[in-house]
Amino acid sequence: MENQGENKKIYFEYLDVVRFAAAFMIIILHAYEAWCGWYGKLGILTGGTYKDLTNGGTFLHQFIKNLGLGVDIFFLISGFLITYILLEEKKRFNTIQIKKFIIRRTLRIWPLYFLLIIIAPILVSSVNASTPNYLANIFFVGNFEIIQAAKWPYPFAHFWSICIEEHFYLVWPFIILFIPNRYLLRTFSILIFTSIAFRLYTYYNSEHPWYTLFLHTISRIDVLVIGAIGAYFYSRKPFTFKLNRITRVLFFSLLIISLCIEPVVKWNSVFLAGFKKFFYIGIIAVLLLDYNFNPMFKHILKKKSFIHYLGKVSYGIYMYGNVLLLIVIKKIMWKFQINNAWAFFAIVIFLSLAVPIISYELFEKQILKLNKRFRVIKTER
Incomplete structure (x- = not known):
């Protein structure tokens, strides 16, 4: 029976494209914020000045500032994939080998994560960045x-999301293994409501709630659980999900327009603090379901491309991002007195792809080969 289960590979190839899109969103956001912080707002957004935004620039500025949703997309994907793999293992073998699961996640996350921590003193000193709390990051409590x-x-502030995912990985296999499947949906609902209640409590009882609302594991766990709900239903019975063309355009247009006119992370009212993000997450979840489970896209995107490959290195794209930004600004832009925004973004994008690719091929990929020893179910990775 184990061999039969082993032969059924789990791989959602289109999620590689989504991973890259999410990572690229974060790169553009961080690059834009870095440019604005050092040089002022882009002239293309301000009618030639670096102060006031034009009407069109206001919309584009807000859209770029909202690209932080890329992290939520990562959380959705992680919640879905991790839960689906665990549910399939539980279904096929009537158990979950938690030790092997932890080792697999460790082999994927830790090597690059700790490599950056090890070389952090050199990087920090070379670009005169603020010194991070190494101990907090070593124990994956950097968000706290x-x-x-x-x-x-x-340049290591973005480690917060990795810390949250590590917390998720430590707890989730026990939840999936020990809670009977018939109670899982109820458990997921309780976790989502707990996350909402935590945000509401924080909003009412904290003088400066922003950091807690944005970075606390409990505050952000609901998106991971929403992804898990999708995995729960797909594990019970694989399904197709099809939007007609008009509905797809309407959902996509609604998302783009909303991102252009309203900050995603604005939490100055109880509604915005507790429930606002579900509007965006709901639209994104529907579009992701359509993209991944619509038979039409399987015919259109049936061949793997370079974008699929970039999805495999998306973790590196995310992890190296802030480090490369400071190097580009302080070691290239300032040193050679380059003040051109197009040159800045071109250099950032090139290095944000080239460095992770080199890292993946020469470092991460070699370690990931060890994953086969601890694999229970075949996956592409």
């Missing part, structure tokens, strides 16, 4: 350290 300090320890 940022909440406590109320400041971003660049």
